[in-house]
Amino acid sequence: MTTAPTASAPSTAPARPRTRWRVVDIVVAAVLGVATGLLFVLWNSVGYAWFTAMDALTPGFGGLAVGIWLIGGVLGGLIIRKPGAALFVELLAASVSMLLGSQWSIETVYSGIAQGLGAELVFLLFAYRRFGLPVAMLAGVGAAAAAFVLELFLSGNLAKSPEFLGIYLGSLVVSGALLAGLVGWLLTRALAATGVLDRFASGRSRAR
Amino acid sequence: MTGSRIRARGWGWRHAGRAVPAVAGLDLDVEPGERVLLLGPSGAGKSTLLAALAGVLGGEDEGDETGELAVDGAHPAGLRGTAGLVLQDPQANTIMSRVGDDVAFGCENLAVPRDEIWRRVREALAAVGLDVALDRSTAALSGGQRQRLALAGVLAMRPGLILLDEPTANLDPEGVVEVRDAVARVAAETGATLVVVEHRVETWLPVVDRVVVLAAGGGAVADGSPAAVLDAHRAQLAHDGVWVPGLPVEVARGGRHPGEALLVGEALRSGRDGAAVHEPLDVQVRAGEALIVTGRNGAGKSTLALTLAGLLPPVAGAVRATAPLRGELAAEAPIRWRPKQLASRIGTVFQQPEHQFVAARVRDEVAAGLRALRLPQPEVDARVGGLLAALRLDALADANPFTLSGGEQRRLSVATVLAPAPRVMVLDEPTFGQDRRTWSELVRLIASLVDDRGCAVVAVTHDADVERVLGDRVLRLGGER
Amino acid sequence: MSALARVNPVTPLLAAVLYSIPMLLTIDVVSAAVALAAWLVVFAAAGIGPRTVLRRAWPLLIAAPLSAVSMLLYAEPAGRIHAQVWLATISDRSIELALAIGLRVLALGVPTLVALVGLDPTRLADGLAQVARLPHRFVLAALAGTRLFGVLAEDWRQIALARRARGLGDTGAVRRALQAAFALLVVALRRGGTLATAMEARGFGGAERTWARPSTVGRADALLLILAIAVAATAIGASLAAGSFAPVWEGAQ
Numbered sequence: 001m002t003t004a005p006t007a008s009a010p011s012t013a014p015a016r017p018r019t020r021w022r023v024v025d026i027v028v029a030a031v032l033g034v035a036t037g038l039l040f041v042l043w044n045s046v047g048y049a050w051f052t053a054m055d056a057l058t059p060g061f062g063g064l065a066v067g068i069w070l071i072g073g074v075l076g077g078l079i080i081r082k083p084g085a086a087l088f089v090e091l092l093a094a095s096v097s098m099l100l101g102s103q104w105s106i107e108t109v110y111s112g113i114a115q116g117l118g119a120e121l122v123f124l125l126f127a128y129r130r131f132g133l134p135v136a137m138l139a140g141v142g143a144a145a146a147a148f149v150l151e152l153f154l155s156g157n158l159a160k161s162p163e164f165l166g167i168y169l170g171s172l173v174v175s176g177a178l179l180a181g182l183v184g185w186l187l188t189r190a191l192a193a194t195g196v197l198d199r200f201a202s203g204r205s206r207a208r
Numbered sequence: 209m210t211g212s213r214i215r216a217r218g219w220g221w222r223h224a225g226r227a228v229p230a231v232a233g234l235d236l237d238v239e240p241g242e243r244v245l246l247l248g249p250s251g252a253g254k255s256t257l258l259a260a261l262a263g264v265l266g267g268e269d270e271g272d273e274t275g276e277l278a279v280d281g282a283h284p285a286g287l288r289g290t291a292g293l294v295l296q297d298p299q300a301n302t303i304m305s306r307v308g309d310d311v312a313f314g315c316e317n318l319a320v321p322r323d324e325i326w327r328r329v330r331e332a333l334a335a336v337g338l339d340v341a342l343d344r345s346t347a348a349l350s351g352g353q354r355q356r357l358a359l360a361g362v363l364a365m366r367p368g369l370i371l372l373d374e375p376t377a378n379l380d381p382e383g384v385v386e387v388r389d390a391v392a393r394v395a396a397e398t399g400a401t402l403v404v405v406e407h408r409v410e411t412w413l414p415v416v417d418r419v420v421v422l423a424a425g426g427g428a429v430a431d432g433s434p435a436a437v438l439d440a441h442r443a444q445l446a447h448d449g450v451w452v453p454g455l456p457v458e459v460a461r462g463g464r465h466p467g468e469a470l471l472v473g474e475a476l477r478s479g480r481d482g483a484a485v486h487e488p489l490d491v492q493v494r495a496g497e498a499l500i501v502t503g504r505n506g507a508g509k510s511t512l513a514l515t516l517a518g519l520l521p522p523v524a525g526a527v528r529a530t531a532p533l534r535g536e537l538a539a540e541a542p543i544r545w546r547p548k549q550l551a552s553r554i555g556t557v558f559q560q561p562e563h564q565f566v567a568a569r570v571r572d573e574v575a576a577g578l579r580a581l582r583l584p585q586p587e588v589d590a591r592v593g594g595l596l597a598a599l600r601l602d603a604l605a606d607a608n609p610f611t612l613s614g615g616e617q618r619r620l621s622v623a624t625v626l627a628p629a630p631r632v633m634v635l636d637e638p639t640f641g642q643d644r645r646t647w648s649e650l651v652r653l654i655a656s657l658v659d660d661r662g663c664a665v666v667a668v669t670h671d672a673d674v675e676r677v678l679g680d681r682v683l684r685l686g687g688e689r
Numbered sequence: 690m691s692a693l694a695r696v697n698p699v700t701p702l703l704a705a706v707l708y709s710i711p712m713l714l715t716i717d718v719v720s721a722a723v724a725l726a727a728w729l730v731v732f733a734a735a736g737i738g739p740r741t742v743l744r745r746a747w748p749l750l751i752a753a754p755l756s757a758v759s760m761l762l763y764a765e766p767a768g769r770i771h772a773q774v775w776l777a778t779i780s781d782r783s784i785e786l787a788l789a790i791g792l793r794v795l796a797l798g799v800p801t802l803v804a805l806v807g808l809d810p811t812r813l814a815d816g817l818a819q820v821a822r823l824p825h826r827f828v829l830a831a832l833a834g835t836r837l838f839g840v841l842a843e844d845w846r847q848i849a850l851a852r853r854a855r856g857l858g859d860t861g862a863v864r865r866a867l868q869a870a871f872a873l874l875v876v877a878l879r880r881g882g883t884l885a886t887a888m889e890a891r892g893f894g895g896a897e898r899t900w901a902r903p904s905t906v907g908r909a910d911a912l913l914l915i916l917a918i919a920v921a922a923t924a925i926g927a928s929l930a931a932g933s934f935a936p937v938w939e940g941a942q
Contacts, residue, residue: 024885030834031881052755103748105801164763194610293890300883312901317892551856
């Protein structure tokens with residue numbers, strides 16, 4: 001007896017979203033947050049090297065590395081599909097990263113809240129009914145925009161030149177759309193194919 | 209405290225996204241205090257039934273329920289704390305970081321007052337015979353201790369129904385007895401109703417007073433006293449993968465021709481991060497011979513096997529590959545070989561198949577190691593096709609490896625390691641948690657590798673039956689048991 | 690660490706917020722220098738030695754100069770211009786801002802990292818749920834998730850060994866690393882699923898629950914909060930008095 005899935009009439013029309021969080025939603029979101037937090041810790045050295053090298057040598061292109069730090073919100077929204085999931089996963093990932101010793105300490109948590117909210121707002125805009133590639137990329141962009149606004153104050157970026165800020169915003173948006181949005185969407189699809197998301201609507205819609 | 213009553217009438221469940229129901233048309237009555245062993249082939253929905261009784265099967269968006277299921281007259285999904293469930297993987301049952309906190313977790317969720325919680329925690333730990341400090345880290349527990357901890361966590365909730373899903377399948381023999389005895393004691397003291405799913409019938413016969421057999425995709429096909437059911441259905445049960453007492457699996461071994469030594473461990477001590485876990489050993493791995501490595505928990509069996517396999521550097525002493533194994537390579541120590549040089553000489557099957565998977569399709573999974581060797585495509589296709597057929601995986605060639613069942617995953621992990629045709633095979637607990645059917649397939653396969661292909665096999669196992677069949681030579685670590 | 694062990698883990702978190710928000714309002718050398726000096730004195734008095742401080746806050750030694758360099762090159766120029774290459778300009782103002790931002794990274798990072806790194810997750814979760822009254826289902830799920838750290842670390846080791854055993858890893862290091870990370874994510878989510886079942890089977894998920902471990906706040910907690918606010922107030926006050934207070938919202942004056 002295999003557990004190979006059989007597609008039973010996949011619904012193409014977005015179903016009415018179920019907004020109540022089940023235990024499995026909460027726990028899997030938490031595990032996702034912890035795993036993403038570990039990824040952040042890794043990226044805090046690898047990606048940060050890129051970020052700072054680019055940031056120091058070029059005006060604003062450091063933003064291209066930021067997308068990975070935005071992926072928690074996109075993954076949370078795409079996989080769990082519940083209101084608040086993007087925020088919860090990104091915030092938890094940031095907190096884990098902080099508790100393990102991120103160089104941004106408490107500011108990591110502020111970033112987590114802002115970036116999570118940025119992605120969350122996009123999912124809210126689509127009423128938690130659409131989770132395709134465009135929405136994923138928009139969520140990445142939302143997180144990037146939120147990160148940009150927060151850093152104006154957190155990193156004192158308001159004091160920087162308009163040219164720098166323009167390039168920085170541009171590279172953040174591209175990075176958010178690709179490294180967070182596209183990669184998050186591809187990851188969700190690959191995870192759905194493994195069957196680990198079978199208890200989620202995101203895992204059962206893989207027949208599409 | 210009295211036990212709970214179970215009543216099922218035409219009950220069934222189909223997981224969302226699946227065409228076939230996991231359970232269908234089940235009629236079952238279990239009286240308070242009964243102790244039931246639930247048997248059936250894999251895929252008969254035993255775990256699904258336990259999850260349903262525990263009320264953790266999920267809501268209507270996760271599957272379709274038919275018929276009626278009740279624990280003490282109510283649908284179990286609405287009950288909290290009436291039923292307690294212990295899962296197969298000891299790791300999965302541990303929730304908190306400290307022993308006392310873990311046992312208290314269920315009580316907290318049932319809103320038991322604080323003083324009462326700690327009284328229950330101590331009682332429950334005593335009842336399962338787990339005599340460790342409350343602030344002991346749960347990470348430091350053995351598998352058997354973890355399962356008893358899980359049982360204590362369940363017990364502290366004072367459930368009327370205790371559900372055990374293959375609680376001893378992943379344990380060593382000492383752990384099995386520890387857990388079984390703890391369950392027997394708890395059942396006798398509390399009078400709770402008990403439902404156990406387990407392939408190894410013999411372990412549980414002293415505890416249960418009734419056996420129910422489920423059919424694949426159907427209801428109960430046999431029900432009665434253990435002796436009556438086992439007598440009447442012995443052959444069918446064995447065929448379904450159940451370990452029926454008094455019916456050992458016989459695996460014929462061909463004529464043995466132990467050949468040259470392929471790997472030699474000299475004054476070898478293995479360990480992780482520089483700390484040796486066993487005394488210096490001299491060990492030879494010979495062509496055409498199976499070496500069984502056994503011994504108690506934590507004696508360093510797996511570490512030794514990984515060291516022999518060229519995956520961990522020795523802490524002291526040396527692992528040497530002899531000329532017939534090493535071929536044209538200059539380095540004698542397998543740890544110094546490059547990955548593809550290693551894989552075509554020594555293959556390793558890990559305890560958890562999921563750790564080994566790299567591809568999105570079964571076919572590509574088997575081919576991955578061959579492509580790394582840059583074999584021509586026709587050769588790759590031929591070897592992959594042959595292995596898939598030999599391990600009954602051909603129908604699943606395009607499935608995602610992670611979606612396979614436990615037994616299928618195990619067979620696939622063996623196939624991937626066999627693909628580059630290594631002369632030495634190292635297997636870490638190859639039969640862990642497998643039913644009788646998968647067990648006999650695996651053991652037959654390993655035996656034929658040794659007897660027909662002249663491979664050398666190193667198998668780490670707790671399984672006395674594996675030792676009986678494959679123990680051409682036995683290395684017992686950590687002293688006599 | 691005795692001083693920090695006496696407070697509820699929620700307190701350092703709240704203290705970090707109360708301290709960091711006013712400090713984030715300005716980018717100037719005086720406030721950052723005063724605050725950093727004040728904390729080093731506080732740590733010495735609390736028996737937190739320089740080795741502990743360094744062990745927890747070392748990433749800042751890299752982050753601080755790098756933040757400074759970015760500001761040095763790309764701040765909106767003002768005053769005398771010292772050098773200019775394409776969009777990068779070093780001016781009087783950018784030098785001052787660079788020094789200030791570098792010091793601010795240390796002033797914000799050192800105390801918060803010392804107070805927050807290595808908090809016991811169980812105590813923190815108890816505090817967040819009982820004292821801060823965050824939704825307990827989410828807090829406890831996160832706590833259970835953090836317990837998987839050790840398990841996942843071991844999974845990662847096995848996955849890495851298995852790559853070698855499979856004959857993979859000679860080429861394409863990046864691709865292999867991504868595959869291994871994906872395998873770890875699959876294993877993590879699988880463990881998450883069974884963890885959810887195990888937790889639900891122990892009655893997790895209801896609205897009402899009790900707490901086996903009380904989480905309380907007391908005098909030590911009040912003291913830490915007052916200290917955090919006092920350091921921030923002293924730093925901002927000193928900077929106002931010295932006339933160097935530079936509000937962040939007036940960035941590009």
